[in-house]
Amino acid sequence: MAPEPPLLTMSGITKSFPGVRALDGVDLEVQAGEVHCLLGQNGAGKSTLIKVLAGAHQPDGGEITWRGEPAALKSPIAAMRLGIATIYQELDLVEGLSVAENVFLGHEPTTARFVVRTREGRTAAAALLKRLGHPEIDPARAVGELSAAQQQIVSMARALSHDVRLIVMDEPSAALDPDEVDNLFRIVAALTADGVAVVYISHRLEEIRRIGDRVTVLKDGRAVAVGLPAKSTPTRDIVAMMTGRNVEYVFPPRTTDSAGAAAAEPVLKVEGLARKGEFDPLDLELRPGEIVGLAGLVGSGRSEILETVYGARKPSAGRVTVAGKQLRPGSVRAAVAAGIGLAPEERKAQALLMLESVTRNVSVSSMSRFSRAGWIDRGAERRAARTATRELSLRPDNPDTPVRTLSGGNQQKAVLARWLLRGCRVLLLDEPTRGVDVGARAELYAVIRRLADEGLAVLLVSSEVPEVLGLADRVLVLREGRVVHAADARELDEHRVLDLVMEGSPTS
Helix, strand or coil: CCCCCCCEEEEEEEEEECCEEEEEEEEEEECCCCEEEEECCCCCCHHHHHHHHCCCCCCCEEEEEECCEECCCCCHHHHHHHCEEEECCCCCCCCCCEHHHHHCCCCCCECCCCCECHHHHHHHHHHHHHHCCCCCCCCCCEHHHCCHHHHHHHHHHHHHCCCCCEEEEECCCCCCCHHHHHHHHHHHHHHHHCCCEEEEECCCHHHHHHHCCEEEEEECCEEEEEEEECCCCCHHHHHHHHCCCCCCCCCCCCCCCHHHHHHCCCCEEEEEEEECCCEEEEEEEECCCCEEEEECCCCCCHHHHHHHHCCCCCCCEEEEEECCEECCCCCHHHHHHHCEEEECCCHHHHCCCCCCEHHHHHHCCCHHHHEECCEECHHHHHHHHHHHHHHCCCCCCCCCCEHHHCCHHHHHHHHHHHHHHHCCCEEEEECCCCCCCHHHHHHHHHHHHHHHHCCCEEEEECCCHHHHHHHCCEEEEEECCEEEEEEEHHHCCHHHHHHHHHHCCCCC
């Protein structure tokens, strides 16, 4: 008899967005009943590939076959009808609806008159939850009242409510404790025993060893390895495949005097700072003119640390001191008044007023400077904004330009100009070059280094390991909310950092 064709084959998949080629001829082959692990650094193309598989993105080129036949995944509904379900890291559940309503959302059991059969739905949901080993979850309970692990089980039940043959799991263990991870693996084993295939995405190589059958590695939008044996391929080989880039990183030379910086008084002191469930107690000192980088994977606590220092999250322990003054925990107002500024990862949603001008975006944190007897001095506001943006060579050189029309690099400069105008002493940068093209990256690197040279203290987070190593003077490597290594940036390389974030142990 002829061998069964693969359940899924993706051949030569390409996908481009403005200025970015996210997928460049990617291949993926998944067999029925296997756990196929998809690996790659942030930005490698994993998310884009699974969105193509889920029908959320349409590829520009390539072929997809399902059970040996050509398949057109024109929409998430089309993918689900074939038997493909995707459970994203950010679960797309409706918190105000019940468990049963979420499980059958969009295909509720109804009468001939389209009246929802609530009792039937709850009975069917209970059967699915029992299959997943969680009969204790009440189908009538609101999803928003459940723990993260329980919500994930509900997402799996929703997938199984269809005739699913392949489930994509995107970082499913990120919010789980060890016992919950063990239960997740038991569920995956039961699913694959029934012939269901699982595409499993994780940064944790120890999980890949435990659960995976084969591995495909993406790097810079390309599949550099397809279908490697998960348990026998050496970790070093996998890490080597994930590293290396097509993009040239051009970094300005370091000018920080290590001895002089060490002798200076810290402008920022973080002592025992922690948030339960997000990151362990952290000690950190940051001096004027110094750039300290936080390296780690998604879920390692990097962004949460920045937001807690900034006051956007309230710590469960510890304190933050700026220039000798302890800040009120969980107060953005106190942090900004003390001289801390944050350029967040999602600048369009969290930092910029997209419908306003460059002037208003730059001046918004310093409006008291332009207030005259209850009126805003628009001329002074505009002149101050222009001075700040010219320092950073923001283009076009017109403060009346709507910020939404700027490139990603110039939008980031507008955020930085806001904090320059405010006169901040500590600048927190979260993914400063996300969504910025290659040429603008080098320009932003030069701006960040110049600001540090002028005495600004910078705390930097980036998913790009070369970026952290190229910009920072010192690096703290994070893994699952704790510092596993701290060193001068010149003592580290990309391979070493990736080894630490995936397999590391706490530093002494």
